[in-house]
Amino acid sequence: MASCDDRPVTAHHEQPSPETINTILATIYGQCIGDAIGLLSEFLSKQEAKEHYGSVAKILEYEHKQLCKDAHRLSWKEGDWTDDSDQMILIMRSLVDCDGKVNPVDFATKLTEWIKHGYKELGDHAGLGLGTTTAKVTSNYEYLRDPHERARLVWERNGKRVASNGAVMRTSIVGVHMYWSLDDVAKNSREIAKTTHYDPRCQASTVAVSVAIASMLQGKHKDWRGNFRVNDIILEAYEYASACLETDEEKQELTFYLKCKRIKNLKLDEHLKIGYTYKSMGTGFWALKQDNFRKAITKVMLQGGDADTNACVGGALLGCKLGLSALPESWLMKLLHKDWLDYEIKKYFEMMKWEWNFQPKDKRIETS
Template sequence: MTTAGLEFLSLHPFVRQGVVDRVRGAIVGGALGDAIGLYTEFLTGEASRAAYPEGQFRLTSPVTELVNDGHRNKFTKGSWTDDTDHALLIILSYLHHNGHQPAASDLALRLRFWCEQGLRCLDRMPMGLGQTVGRVVFDADFLADPTATAYRHWAKGNYKAAPNGSLMRTAPLGVLCIDKTAEETFATAAEFSAITHADPRCVVSCCLVSGLVRGILRGEVMDENDVDEFIEQSLEWAEAWVGRRRGESAGVEPDLDREEFCKNVRARGFEELRLDDMRVMGYVYKALGAGVLVLRLGMRCHPLRARYIPSAAQETRAGAGSANLFERLISTLILQGGDADTNACVAASLLGALLGYSNLPPHWRDGMTHSAWLLEKCDVLCDVVRIFGGDPGYKGSSDPDTRVDGGKGVLTKEELDARDKAFMDVYMARAQEKVRSESGKGKGWMGKVFGSI
């Protein structure tokens, strides 16, 4: 069993400062990975490097332009995608209930609302909805029993689907469970995964990432040996969880394949993960493997020499460029292509927890849309989780942002139609801009028509 409670925060004057910095780093870092990953999402590695030959990105002026294509035209540069939206649903739910035990049933309600209305507190549309989440969430039985609904859809698909949609939202659970044992964190992560993604590969991935975030914040995960221990702990816990869930269906639901799991979480380089394999790029072990590899690389370049000294203080002593390290590792990752925003969201949450908010690159951090709002939510989360100490001064149930509708009410059909029309106007304008741009390159009428698809 691992330790629990928050007594460790009083072990040294630097501890609270360091943990707050790492909480901010995990949450804001994940959003940054998501926003930067959009630049190459669904591209091959070769196409990614051709589109951004310098291999560098900026969210502050001069902002790096997104490739003008049918996917990226749906988004605004500098913004995160559905990955961060769904992670925020967990945070906002927890805040709204004033820090009571996280409830997967409330996340289910918020997911259904998001799929229909978007993230209302920030007026964000529900862009990037995955197939698995869409099928499960819009099932008529979802709100009555989300876990059983997700399992039924998984079984209907012959127990094969294991996409990354629950992994992309799981990192905040490591913050919410900072005062819990690793085993309690695994249980929470499994519960939150299973409402949409029932496959054990999705569950064990969520257990590991949530557990690593928690372990880094608590000073229990400092090097690769600690990472390997958590890998084994999460796998053993998930295997037992599968056995308990299987019950009468023994021999039907597949076991976890240890060899496949370990192959991905012990990858020595990005080339082993083949992240841009278009047939399986959304496979949960791709994002998990990328995240663990980036964390390992970060630990090799930025070893934690003291358990509770803030990362920024260690950097000052060592003269290391941790902001450059975050940028270099995440940029290298997204230039592999594939499901780059999810891969980078998971990896940057882990790396951000390791390095801290103070070591995120300013030309990313300061240019991301809604960055100030997100940082404020990180700080009230630290208050509610009691990292600051004492009783929380913030009451989430009184914050309109934390309501399911963001305090702005439910959009009517007419309002939704008007929003969709405004979106399509912008989308088509960007597509036409591409046609005009390519028409000057001598592509002829076929290039004008098909080049924008």
């Protein structure tokens, strides 16, 4: 079993401002909301997503999942998020147990336990939705001895071609953690990514998303009106993410996905390529260019493909940009396990020695 007993104690940052606390919560909630909404069309084509949900797109709610009653969607209850956010919470738990230190073996241990049992307190029997790359890496009996090495070997044995989105989907909390130091955020995101996804593109995509979140939490790149200059956020994310890559061609591809302005150009339901890490990262940065959370996440969902992952990355980035008040009330308060999520966040805040008054936005809406 992993141990954090000999870890150095990580220096904790001073209490963030109320505005920053708001933004941190919007990032975490935005991820989980996007995940739960994206589930509605995960693995559907764009045409199928439109057929099932086009008529309710402007009033979309979790309950509309019943409009597509297939075996995949029936695996989750209404308002539940998927493995994407489950693994984000595993990272949060690992940070708590290791007093803020990123410990790849501790996270890997928690991940393997989750794969076997899920979250027992939520009634899980196993971790649902596990990606192929993560399954291959974690199934080896030597995985916990050196997670990075096992991930590297799986990547090499697959011809160094596979760059799936199983690392970028969970990285929002890494952007929150130690947000005041972009160098540490970039380093931490690579450390966590490489526990399952070794490909440089996987590392680059997690760095880009995490650094963008941290940059916004710092309050950088704002104009005189207080609005974020998204192009400047993208340039800084590129600066850190491109350090994971070697060739100009690789960096040009990264640039395309970071700067893409039309969601259709991401081809999110492209056959046999829906799980490409840059598609999810690109969706996140497309969402960052938007100004309406409901419209943006609904549009992502209507693209089909790996919609839960694409929407959770987009939800985290756009939530971070717009803040808590921009999240649709029903989408936030009707998250199936919001109270449990709040408890997990509270433990993280306590570890960081931060305070947050845990009060629902609207007490008239009953949480599960």
